[in-house]
Amino acid sequence: MTQNTVKTFLYLRPCTWDWLLLMALTLMILMVAETGLGGRYIVGLLIVSMLVKTQIVADYFMGLKRVRLRWRLIVSGYLLVVMSMIGLAYKLSLS
Amino acid sequence: MQYQSQAVAKPYFIAALAMFAGQIIFGLIMGLQYVIGDFLFPEIPFNVARMVHTNLLIVWLLFGFMGAAYYLVPEESETELFSPKLAMALFWIFLVAGVLTIVGYLAVPYATLAKITGNDILPTMGREFLEQPTITKIGIVIVALGFLFNILMTVLKGRKTVITSVLLIGLGGLAVFFLFSFYNPDNLVLDKYFWWWTVHLWVEGVWELILGSILAFVLIKVTGVDREVIEKWLYVIIAMTLITGIIGTGHHYFWIGTPEYWQVLGSIFSALEPIPFFMMAVFAFNMVNRRRREHPNKVATLWALGTAVMSFLGAGVWGFMHTLAPVNYYTHGTQLTAAHAHMAFYGAYVMIVLCMISYAMPMMRGRAANSAKAQVVEMWGFWLMTISIVLITLFLTGAGILQVYMQRMGDAPMSFMVVQDKITLFYWLREAAGVVFLIGLITYFASFFVGGDEAASA
Amino acid sequence: MNDAAIDDVSLKEKYPPGDLAIWVFIYAEFLAFGIFFLAYAFARSYNVELFNASQLHLDKRAGALNTLILITGSYFVVRAVAAIRVNQSRACVNWLLAAIFSGGLFLIVKIFEFHGEYVQGYSLSSNLFYTFYFSMTVFHFMHVILGMVILTAVMFKARRGGYSAEDHRGVETGASYWHMVDMVWIILFPLVYVIH
Numbered sequence: 001m002t003q004n005t006v007k008t009f010l011y012l013r014p015c016t017w018d019w020l021l022l023m024a025l026t027l028m029i030l031m032v033a034e035t036g037l038g039g040r041y042i043v044g045l046l047i048v049s050m051l052v053k054t055q056i057v058a059d060y061f062m063g064l065k066r067v068r069l070r071w072r073l074i075v076s077g078y079l080l081v082v083m084s085m086i087g088l089a090y091k092l093s094l095s
Numbered sequence: 096m097q098y099q100s101q102a103v104a105k106p107y108f109i110a111a112l113a114m115f116a117g118q119i120i121f122g123l124i125m126g127l128q129y130v131i132g133d134f135l136f137p138e139i140p141f142n143v144a145r146m147v148h149t150n151l152l153i154v155w156l157l158f159g160f161m162g163a164a165y166y167l168v169p170e171e172s173e174t175e176l177f178s179p180k181l182a183m184a185l186f187w188i189f190l191v192a193g194v195l196t197i198v199g200y201l202a203v204p205y206a207t208l209a210k211i212t213g214n215d216i217l218p219t220m221g222r223e224f225l226e227q228p229t230i231t232k233i234g235i236v237i238v239a240l241g242f243l244f245n246i247l248m249t250v251l252k253g254r255k256t257v258i259t260s261v262l263l264i265g266l267g268g269l270a271v272f273f274l275f276s277f278y279n280p281d282n283l284v285l286d287k288y289f290w291w292w293t294v295h296l297w298v299e300g301v302w303e304l305i306l307g308s309i310l311a312f313v314l315i316k317v318t319g320v321d322r323e324v325i326e327k328w329l330y331v332i333i334a335m336t337l338i339t340g341i342i343g344t345g346h347h348y349f350w351i352g353t354p355e356y357w358q359v360l361g362s363i364f365s366a367l368e369p370i371p372f373f374m375m376a377v378f379a380f381n382m383v384n385r386r387r388r389e390h391p392n393k394v395a396t397l398w399a400l401g402t403a404v405m406s407f408l409g410a411g412v413w414g415f416m417h418t419l420a421p422v423n424y425y426t427h428g429t430q431l432t433a434a435h436a437h438m439a440f441y442g443a444y445v446m447i448v449l450c451m452i453s454y455a456m457p458m459m460r461g462r463a464a465n466s467a468k469a470q471v472v473e474m475w476g477f478w479l480m481t482i483s484i485v486l487i488t489l490f491l492t493g494a495g496i497l498q499v500y501m502q503r504m505g506d507a508p509m510s511f512m513v514v515q516d517k518i519t520l521f522y523w524l525r526e527a528a529g530v531v532f533l534i535g536l537i538t539y540f541a542s543f544f545v546g547g548d549e550a551a552s553a
Numbered sequence: 554m555n556d557a558a559i560d561d562v563s564l565k566e567k568y569p570p571g572d573l574a575i576w577v578f579i580y581a582e583f584l585a586f587g588i589f590f591l592a593y594a595f596a597r598s599y600n601v602e603l604f605n606a607s608q609l610h611l612d613k614r615a616g617a618l619n620t621l622i623l624i625t626g627s628y629f630v631v632r633a634v635a636a637i638r639v640n641q642s643r644a645c646v647n648w649l650l651a652a653i654f655s656g657g658l659f660l661i662v663k664i665f666e667f668h669g670e671y672v673q674g675y676s677l678s679s680n681l682f683y684t685f686y687f688s689m690t691v692f693h694f695m696h697v698i699l700g701m702v703i704l705t706a707v708m709f710k711a712r713r714g715g716y717s718a719e720d721h722r723g724v725e726t727g728a729s730y731w732h733m734v735d736m737v738w739i740i741l742f743p744l745v746y747v748i749h
């Protein structure tokens with residue numbers, strides 16, 4: 001790779017980086033699925049990855065990062081509540 | 096009033112209010128029969144009183160909706176009604192059929208009525224809320240089709256708005272789902288299954304569209320907020336209504352012999368049914384707060400806000416209370432259902448019709464609004480009836496909770512009649528609240544005859 | 554814009570992008586799906602073995618593929634909004650078409666998946682897991698269709714030159730709804746297909 005292509009690659013639009021990150025996280029989830037792993041840590045990891053992915057979509061795709069906090073908080077708060085409740089439900093079933 | 100033909104709404108409203116009064120009187124009779132079992136027996140047995148009470152409600156609300164549509168559509172479409180003559184003819188047909196049916200309920204035993212009206216040819220009678228003789232049902236269909244034709248032609252020749260479209264979808268759905276009342280399979284499960292297609296999809300589906308469009312119309316008129324803004328809200332509300340309400344039918348399919356998955360679908364979707372009502376409440380207050388004019392008809396605004404709040408409480412909160420399958424397992428068919436039904440019907444449908452009447456009646460009587468004095472009297476009626484319905488709901492809820500607790504829980508549940516005896520106090524309190532409702536209704540009627548200085552025309 | 558500027562409250566937009574009415578709708582949709590997710594998770598905690606056994610029959614790759622498709626569709630929509638912000642109507646239309654196309658692709662993959670399950674004899678009434686699986690995915694399926702309808706309406710208006718750098722609220726409205734549909738699937742896929 002020449003100096004120039006590296007530079008253009010690094011200067012991808014921020015949203016393209018977000019997209020690549022989301023794709024990578026999805027593939028990671030697929031890998032976990034293929035291995036059939038389960039258990040406390042894997043569940044935790046998956047829930048965190050869902051949280052990260054949805055927050056990226058909310059902040060940068062929906063553009064809530066540029067909006068007054070309250071609108072973003074509704075979505076983030078919702079995600080946090082739903083994810084932690086899901087976590088709780090799984091914790092109940094694991095113990 | 097901008098168009099002469101809007102005046103056909105007036106007889107519809109008057110008939111609706113007269114039947115409303117009848118409904119309340121039979122409600123009071125029944126309320127008393129709860130505690131004094133042989134009151135008026137054998138002249139008016141409980142089952143007949145109940146039939147009259149619920150059927151009058153349905154018929155007068157239909158009169159109210161039709162009147163509202165006849166008033167609203169010409170104004171929205173900016174044209175005269177397609178045929179005022181047809182509207183008047185249908186009015187008399189509907190009124191005569193309605194009155195004859197009620198007289199039939201009261202004058203002869205139900206089985207005789209079925210025989211006289213030829214129920215054997217096409218049996219549709221004998222099912223809760225759809226007790227009307229088959230010929231009355233056919234009459235309702237004819238009236239509904241004529242009415243829809245009239246409204247549709249008016250809309251087609253004039254301006255098309257979101258409000259009239261939503262109203263038409265609602266009224267069209269009302270007619271279509273009523274057709275399921277003619278379907279009466281021998282299999283009891285199927286019978287109940289499709290029975291709900293009329294009953295549920297009316298009150299938790301298409302009627303909500305009618306409610307939304309009438310509310311939107313009145314809010315545009317009294318607040319002067321841009322049509323665009325109001326229409327957007329209407330879209331969102333009806334979308335949510337349909338998303339939740341259609342599959343929400345499943346909350347009636349928990350224990351009637353339908354597949355088990357209805358317990359999941361019914362619980363989840365009907366748990367969401369309060370959302371559109373919540374939106375409607377937010378919407379109404381938002382629009383009134385952002386109002387760009389002070390309409391002289393204050394009491395119409397009060398009804399609009401009232402219906403938004405009370406429908407959310409009655410249909411939304413009180414419905415949610417017993418809609419989840421694990422809860423409904425205990426509460427099914429108890430006084431909790433009655434509590435929910437009273438507040439939901441009053442909040443959502445009675446109040447929206449009264450709201451429209453409150454807005455339209457003064458216009459049809461040649462003024463923008465009634466005198467301040469008349470409006471104050473009407474507001475008294477509003478508060479008396481509303482507080483009374485809140486009390487009725489609370490007393491019935493109390494009765495229902497006790498009923499569930501004593502009759503269906505614990506190690507030694509008691510029998511139905513023993514429990515009914517123990518909750519008599521709540522029924523007495525409910526009856527007292529019902530008397531307050533009647534006083535409120537009389538006050539409301541009185542407001543039509545209060546004179547005073549006419550408000551300046553808007 | 555650097556991060557310091559982004560976090561400055563005075564520079565923040567007062568309302569989220571698009572029409573406020575769509576945001577009320579989006580929040581309501583989140584609530585609807587949220588209840589579904591939690592009902593699923595807690596119903597599972599009472600029937601762990603049944604859920605784990607049934608989950609194995611789902612096509613995880615199809616689910617993951619659909620996640621990739623929806624994320625990419627969302628990305629296209631982001632580009633459509635970016636295009637109209639610099640007044641490139643034409644580019645906006647093309648990006649929207651790409652997004653609608655990815656929505657269609659999602660539907661096709663999902664239909665194949667449903668077909669496979671149908672052939673194997675699974676249905677809404679197979680067991681509690683399948684009741685949840687089918688009702689959630691079908692409910693989401695309908696939302697993808699609704700999102701596509703909205704995007705199509707926006708696309709046609711954009712093609713008529715109905716939007717500009719100054720006025721493109723409609724594009725943002727459609728975009729916000731589409732992202733919501735995407736976000737729901739981002740949660741739904743791991744929850745129903747993977748986590749056990």
